[in-house]
Amino acid sequence: MHQDYSITHLKQLESEAIYILRETAAQFEKPVLLFSGGKDSIVMAHLAKKAFYPARLPFPLMHVDTGHNFPETIAYRDHFIEELGAELVIASVQEAIDAGKVKEETGPHASRNGLQTVALLDGLEAGNYDAALGGGRRDEEKARAKERFFSHRDAFGQWDPKNQRPELWNIFNGRKHHGEHFRVFPLSNWTEMDIWQYIKLEAIDLPNLYFSHVRPCFERNGVVMAVSDFIELMPEEALSVKDMRVRFRTIGDATCTGAALSDAADLDAIIDEVAVARQTERGTRADDKRSETAMEDRKKEGYF
Amino acid sequence: MSETNTAAGYLDMDLLRFTTAGSVDDGKSTLIGRLLYDSKAIFEDQLEAVEKSSKSRGDEHINLALLTDGLRSEREQGITIDVAYRYFATPKRKFIIADTPGHTQYTRNMVTGASTANLAILLVDARKGIIEQTCRHAFIANLLRIQHVVVCINKMDLVEWDESTYNAIVDDFKRFSSRLDNIVDITFIPASALLGDNIVEESRNMPWYKGSTLLYHLETVYIGGDENHIDARLPIQWVIRPHSDKWHDFRGFAGRIAGGVFKPGDKVKVLPSGFESTVKAIHTMEGKLQEAFAPMSIALTLEDEIDVSRGDMLVKLNNPPEPKQSIEAMICWFSADKQLVGRGKYILRHTEKEVKALIQEVRYKVNINTLHKIEDDLVFTHNDIGRITIHTSAPLMADSYRRNRITGSFVLIDEQTNETVAAGMII
Numbered sequence: 001m002h003q004d005y006s007i008t009h010l011k012q013l014e015s016e017a018i019y020i021l022r023e024t025a026a027q028f029e030k031p032v033l034l035f036s037g038g039k040d041s042i043v044m045a046h047l048a049k050k051a052f053y054p055a056r057l058p059f060p061l062m063h064v065d066t067g068h069n070f071p072e073t074i075a076y077r078d079h080f081i082e083e084l085g086a087e088l089v090i091a092s093v094q095e096a097i098d099a100g101k102v103k104e105e106t107g108p109h110a111s112r113n114g115l116q117t118v119a120l121l122d123g124l125e126a127g128n129y130d131a132a133l134g135g136g137r138r139d140e141e142k143a144r145a146k147e148r149f150f151s152h153r154d155a156f157g158q159w160d161p162k163n164q165r166p167e168l169w170n171i172f173n174g175r176k177h178h179g180e181h182f183r184v185f186p187l188s189n190w191t192e193m194d195i196w197q198y199i200k201l202e203a204i205d206l207p208n209l210y211f212s213h214v215r216p217c218f219e220r221n222g223v224v225m226a227v228s229d230f231i232e233l234m235p236e237e238a239l240s241v242k243d244m245r246v247r248f249r250t251i252g253d254a255t256c257t258g259a260a261l262s263d264a265a266d267l268d269a270i271i272d273e274v275a276v277a278r279q280t281e282r283g284t285r286a287d288d289k290r291s292e293t294a295m296e297d298r299k300k301e302g303y304f
Numbered sequence: 305m306s307e308t309n310t311a312a313g314y315l316d317m318d319l320l321r322f323t324t325a326g327s328v329d330d331g332k333s334t335l336i337g338r339l340l341y342d343s344k345a346i347f348e349d350q351l352e353a354v355e356k357s358s359k360s361r362g363d364e365h366i367n368l369a370l371l372t373d374g375l376r377s378e379r380e381q382g383i384t385i386d387v388a389y390r391y392f393a394t395p396k397r398k399f400i401i402a403d404t405p406g407h408t409q410y411t412r413n414m415v416t417g418a419s420t421a422n423l424a425i426l427l428v429d430a431r432k433g434i435i436e437q438t439c440r441h442a443f444i445a446n447l448l449r450i451q452h453v454v455v456c457i458n459k460m461d462l463v464e465w466d467e468s469t470y471n472a473i474v475d476d477f478k479r480f481s482s483r484l485d486n487i488v489d490i491t492f493i494p495a496s497a498l499l500g501d502n503i504v505e506e507s508r509n510m511p512w513y514k515g516s517t518l519l520y521h522l523e524t525v526y527i528g529g530d531e532n533h534i535d536a537r538l539p540i541q542w543v544i545r546p547h548s549d550k551w552h553d554f555r556g557f558a559g560r561i562a563g564g565v566f567k568p569g570d571k572v573k574v575l576p577s578g579f580e581s582t583v584k585a586i587h588t589m590e591g592k593l594q595e596a597f598a599p600m601s602i603a604l605t606l607e608d609e610i611d612v613s614r615g616d617m618l619v620k621l622n623n624p625p626e627p628k629q630s631i632e633a634m635i636c637w638f639s640a641d642k643q644l645v646g647r648g649k650y651i652l653r654h655t656e657k658e659v660k661a662l663i664q665e666v667r668y669k670v671n672i673n674t675l676h677k678i679e680d681d682l683v684f685t686h687n688d689i690g691r692i693t694i695h696t697s698a699p700l701m702a703d704s705y706r707r708n709r710i711t712g713s714f715v716l717i718d719e720q721t722n723e724t725v726a727a728g729m730i731i
Contacts, residue, residue, distance in 0.1 A: 004528055005528065005531065005533050005597045005598075006318055006528045007318075007599075007600065008316060008317060008319075009317045009318055009319035009393075009397070009398040010317075011600075012319045012599065013319075014601075015560060015599055016599075016601075018560075018601040019560040019601050022541045022542045022558055023656075026541055026542050026614055026656070049589065050589045051558075051601070052542075052544055052558075053544075053587070053588070053603075054544070054546045054548070054550070054556075054589075055546040055547070055556075138389050138391070145388060145389060145390075146386050146388070161386075164386070165723060165724045166413075166416045166638055166724055166727070168416050168419035168420075168715065168727045169419050169420065169709060169710060169713045170560065170710065171653055171655075171714070171715050173653060173715060173717055173722070175717060175722040176722060177722065189389070191391045191393070191398075193393065194398070201315070275344075
């Protein structure tokens with residue numbers, strides 16, 4: 001009898017991610033899952049639930065909170081964590097500013113995006129976390145394309161991209177010296193399309209920011225931005241504010257996350273839209289446009 | 305728009321991982337660029353950014369390597385330092401390309417990229433024929449047990465689409481590859497990546513070629529037989545204990561199946577303890593499964609309360625692996641700073657288990673350009689490949705790499721630096 005023992009690409013990616021999540025729990029003393037409320041970290045938390053079912057997650061979730069959130073993100077986060085029955089730790093950028101550890105940027109282009117690194121590293125140190133699970137994908141950005149599943153960070157939280165450990169088969173070496181930690185990326189091999197297809201397959205609930213809705217927006221450097229309390233508008237931008245039908249392809253800090261004009265109101269429409277998209281999802285991220293190697297530079301310092 | 309990417313098309317797609325190796329001038333970037341661009345895996349903003357950088361660097365053509373050579377030092381030096389992973393999909397399959405540079409000094413990258421691949425594309429310049437680099441790539445593909453190889457004879461436009469040139473290269477490669485016994489399937493495709501002939505579209509310039517295009521081959525090559533579905537192996541990663549009222553006595557043994565098929569009712573044995581039991585159920589969050597096989601991640605429960613922990617392996621009674629403390633292996637040495645020392649001690653990581661390892665004997669090294677054995681210089685440095693004997697502090701539940709890539713492979717770790725210094729394949 002011939003039987004076809006094969007599984008679909010989504011099931012293979014799922015199995016790989018679950019393997020990485022279990023390996024993280026087993027190899028480290030105190031892992032933490034970085035949860036931003038964006039779709040990738042939602043998928044990662046969903047996979048973590050599967051990896052340890054029927055037990056609860058053997059690690060807490062950490063939200064690095066810039067204080068500049070879309071209110072929808074926070075409402076979703078709290079509901080999600082409650083459903084999951086997991087513990088939430090907050091690493092606050094506002095607190096880092098109040099404590100005088102970092103200086104806030106000022107002016108219309110001010111962003112707290114870069115300040116997240118300090119809050120994140122402080123949060124990891126305060127909790128003695130030795131592994132931080134992140135939702136980064138290699139297809140997202142060219143510096144991330146070189147990232148390992150198990151990515152070593154030195155005692156200063158820094159990444160040395162030229163000197164990374166080789167990863168073969170499914171053997172992951174998480175050994176480290178005291179004070180060092182790892183960033184772990186279970187979704188390394190997923191693309192944006194895989195994420196959306198998986199969300200559809202698994203019927204995962206998402207924040208409504210991802211779906212088309214009407215809100216006041218303005219344009220900056222060719223990117224549509226949502227009006228919020230956290231962004232100072234230039235005079236001509238203030239004049240251009242109008243209601244637009246938009247959705248977000250990524251959800252980050254409100255000051256640097258651009259919106260996309262879209263009518264896609266459900267998952268099928270989004271998948272169709274992603275299939276014909278001619279811009280990467282990070283094409284709407286102002287933080288990546290600061291220089292050609294903006295992501296690598298931030299990552300070396302300890303960014304996500 | 306390809307229908308793959310519509311909401312309905314994705315449920316029966318499977319996954320193919322392949323490697324490419326080569327240098328800039330053999331047309332590798334052009335080939336990959338064409339696959340990515342034609343399957344719409346490159347976006348406009350990425351292309352614009354690459355165009356801009358290519359221009360400012362004075363490149364004549366768009367340099368697609370800049371798409372993934374994202375690190376500052378790679379861009380400055382114009383070289384790929386690391387394995388670059390690229391992704392694309394068609395209606396039939398999702399593809400993961402592990403793209404590695406082709407020179408000898410990047411052997412370790414080729415080995416890394418090959419370790420998870422089902423298929424290797426070897427690029428041959430039709431004007432040059434089979435050269436040292438081709439043999440090197442074929443040797444590594446064979447060593448890492450990539451069962452499917454595509455020899456893509458590129459730049460056919462520069463030899464006037466000549467059939468006899470193509471045939472001579474095919475014969476040459478066959479003579480050489482008869483020694484590579486892990487490769488079960490070799491496909492030859494004459495192509496021009498620059499002009500697009502036989503990459504995605506059939507060539508009109510080579511009516512004498514009756515085979516499929518590269519993309520069609522990648523989409524349809526049968527890889528279902530690559531996994532070992534005979535020897536049941538479940539290395540235990542984690543024991544799930546919910547400590548809740550509903551799941552009071554639940555103990556789920558979790559891991560990713562490395563081979564074979566498990567079903568409820570199967571008689572199993574725990575290694576190394578040797579305790580026997582029966583599979584009670586296979587659990588996932590969606591419910592219980594009637595069977596599970598590689599490479600699924602599952603948790604299973606047993607009928608008896610026996611001691612099982614991380615690093616153990618569940619196997620079926622009929623064909624357990626032989627526990628071994630003396631290991632014969634081919635290794636590739638990775639470390640740039642340290643050499644392999646005879647009698648040296650390392651940490652050996654095999655499946656979910658770590659043991660201490662002593663290098664007992666260095667037998668020979670291989671000159672990967674000529675495939676000759678080297679027996680008069682037995683010091684392994686950076687990128688060297690060869691055969692050694694290892695003694696371990698505890699038995700390994702190992703299969704030969706030929707039988708199983710997961711239970712037949714290991715890495716060596718330096719105890720002081722914690723770096724991964726070598727990859728090994730058990731003979």
